[in-house]
Amino acid sequence: MVVSRDKAPTAQETFMQMAKAAGLRGRLLVTIGLLLVARFGVFIPVPGINRARLTADVEAGNIPLIGVLDFFSGGGFSALGIFALGILPYINASIILQLLTAAIPTLENLQKNEGEAGRRKISQITRYVALGWGIIQSIGLSLWAQGYANNPGTLFIAKTALALAAGSMFVMWLSELITERGIGNGASLLIFVNIVAVLPRTLGQTIELAQTGGREMVGKVVILLLVFLVMIIGIVFVQEGTRRIPIISARRQVGRRLYRERTSYLPLRLNQGGVMPIIFASAVLILPLSLAQFTQNYSSEGFLGTISQFLAQAANQLRADGWLYILVYLVLILFFSYFYASLIVNPVDMSQNLKKMGASIPGIRPGRATSDYVEKVLNRLTFLGAIFLGLVAVVPTAVENATGVTTFQGLGATSLLILVGVAIDTAKQVQTYVISQRYEGMVKQ
Numbered sequence: 001m002v003v004s005r006d007k008a009p010t011a012q013e014t015f016m017q018m019a020k021a022a023g024l025r026g027r028l029l030v031t032i033g034l035l036l037v038a039r040f041g042v043f044i045p046v047p048g049i050n051r052a053r054l055t056a057d058v059e060a061g062n063i064p065l066i067g068v069l070d071f072f073s074g075g076g077f078s079a080l081g082i083f084a085l086g087i088l089p090y091i092n093a094s095i096i097l098q099l100l101t102a103a104i105p106t107l108e109n110l111q112k113n114e115g116e117a118g119r120r121k122i123s124q125i126t127r128y129v130a131l132g133w134g135i136i137q138s139i140g141l142s143l144w145a146q147g148y149a150n151n152p153g154t155l156f157i158a159k160t161a162l163a164l165a166a167g168s169m170f171v172m173w174l175s176e177l178i179t180e181r182g183i184g185n186g187a188s189l190l191i192f193v194n195i196v197a198v199l200p201r202t203l204g205q206t207i208e209l210a211q212t213g214g215r216e217m218v219g220k221v222v223i224l225l226l227v228f229l230v231m232i233i234g235i236v237f238v239q240e241g242t243r244r245i246p247i248i249s250a251r252r253q254v255g256r257r258l259y260r261e262r263t264s265y266l267p268l269r270l271n272q273g274g275v276m277p278i279i280f281a282s283a284v285l286i287l288p289l290s291l292a293q294f295t296q297n298y299s300s301e302g303f304l305g306t307i308s309q310f311l312a313q314a315a316n317q318l319r320a321d322g323w324l325y326i327l328v329y330l331v332l333i334l335f336f337s338y339f340y341a342s343l344i345v346n347p348v349d350m351s352q353n354l355k356k357m358g359a360s361i362p363g364i365r366p367g368r369a370t371s372d373y374v375e376k377v378l379n380r381l382t383f384l385g386a387i388f389l390g391l392v393a394v395v396p397t398a399v400e401n402a403t404g405v406t407t408f409q410g411l412g413a414t415s416l417l418i419l420v421g422v423a424i425d426t427a428k429q430v431q432t433y434v435i436s437q438r439y440e441g442m443v444k445q
Helices: 011-020 022-042 051-060 064-073 088-103 105-113 115-148 154-181 186-240 276-294 302-317 323-344 347-356 368-403 412-444
Strands: 242-249 252-254 257-259 262-269
Touching: 022 154, 022 186, 022 412, 051 115, 088 105, 088 115, 088 154, 088 186, 088 276, 088 323, 105 115, 115 154, 154 186, 186 368, 186 412, 242 368, 262 368, 276 323, 276 368, 276 412, 323 368, 347 368, 368 412
Parallel strands: none
Antiparallel strands: 242 262, 252 257
């Protein structure tokens, strides 16, 4: 097959590489196999649970938190499988470490100046934090699950917490294996698969609602689906959108050869953080709901009772259809968008690198002026990207409440953004691998 080195790989070339190239085929098989293992663990139940009573409460809607967390655990919470916590402790640990990296100079030095060794050390610290956070979450989930235990008590809490924490660490290990030996980001792909696993049930409930609700309900479902379609198109444009800042390389002489000025560009993405700001914002908002659910069985007396009442009021205010929830959600998305942009792009380092290469932005002086200009452009792009993320997260939810089609439980937009974003990022990794295989073939020829 004849290909051009200047063109992106076509779909035909990509599928040919998947079928013929042993390296890419092996990575895809490893990824699929590990994802299947992660899904299999969701259906291994925690022992000692009264399944009939738990299933009855879930189907009756008596556990509102389950509907929220099931989107991220792929049904693990409603089934109380050993992988119920899934990748959530690792995501929470990543949030904590990234916040601490910006605040603690030692961690910042490890990330920026220590190279691969520093990144490995930060990854190791993240694993320890994920273990600690997983133990805390597993104990909380065990205290809540005690209400459905056949033999409640300290032994049940200890065994359940150990099983859940071990399952979470195993899922974290699977995600790292996918990142290292497979295709795509392991943590993102695990969330992707969990959402895909829950969507058929949600779509089935939506279709059933349309069939039993008459023509009016069918029209409302169609309106909601059209809004989702528009959002998908918008997500693709924003994920691929970049601002190209022109760069001119100065003339330079190497030996007797004189290199002329070259014009290139510096690409700045409209949405630097991708899907991570909305994932982190959702994870932060889930925290008070989780704590309120786990402490609801405490009496209203004493210190624990006071905390339980406070968390219950906070969870009631942070309902998915409340104005406070929407406001906090937007603020968190904006915060994490700027935070991620500051981690990915450093205007000062970029200015210094351009100066070392003898390149400059037309009309902008090298040094401080260049870094200020890049920072100004980056802030504008990040603000626009954060506003779009907020619209994607809020508008479909508002349409759901207006039409009465609430089968997506307010997470349709979030799951949609994660699905599209992870699919685009994974497809880019596959294309990058295909391009590398193409150049290897040209070198061998």
